[in-house]
Amino acid sequence: MKIKCIAVDDEPLALSLLTKFIKQTSFLDLIGEFSNGIEALGFVNQNEVQLIFMDIQMPDLSGMELARILDGKKNSDKTRIIFCTAYHQFAIEGYKVEALDYLLKPYSYEDFLAAATKAYQYFEKVKQNSEIQPRKESEAQPEYIFLKVEYQLVKVMLKDITHVEAYKDYVKVHLKSKPNPLLSLTSMKNMEELLPSDKYMRVHRSHIIALDHIDSIAKNTVIIGNHQISVGDNYKEPFLEFLSRWIS
Incomplete structure (x- = not known):
């Protein structure tokens, strides 16, 4: 299983490192990279995105604001977020929008892989549940x-x-x-x-x-x-x- 993901960060070096880590992770499929939240939101609205690796402090539309918009659309079960930020004080706020994980800059590939693996396990569980449910319905006893x-x-x-x-x-x-x-x-x-x-x-x-x-x-x-x-x-x-x- 490959997870469709995007990277969002307004700092070019941080975005470059993030996309590098995503590309070298076999179960991640990078389908977009963006330097601001508005472009990322437009892409998510038009495409199937399962996972967003995203900075929090960005101009125009912050990562936290984008997360709240996605949460308001009731699609948080389809699109999940891993925050990548240099500011630890956002951790509690990040969990309020049900972020899957929180990477504190500067982070190593080992840190990144641990967060990505957590996402993989989450989507694997979602996939298993979606396969089990129709089976249960088909096995339901006739009336x-x-x-x-x-x-x-x-x-x-x-x-x-x-x-x-x-x-x-x-x-x-x-x-x-x-x-x-x-x-x-x-x-x-x-x-x-x-x-x-x-x-x-x-x-x-x-x-x-x-x-x-x-x-x-x-x-x-x-x-x-x-x-x-x-x-x-x-x-x-x-x-x-x-x-x-x-x-x-």
């Missing part, structure tokens, strides 16, 4: 399923399903919102795969229950509404594990 009922596909909200019961070559899907179950031409195995495992549990070869809809439990029987559902011997172990969490 409904479609079941084949007679000659049509019926949309059924998951939160409405209280339990599923095997019935010959069909399954009965019991719903909280309807007095009569839906009769669907599918298998219990298929239903087990369709329903989220953290919300539904198979407790018998003929029954899958919605954990959120359990009203009470008596010995090896689960009560959901007016229905009493037995827990089969082959399903007792995972059910007892769930029950231990439920009780605690």
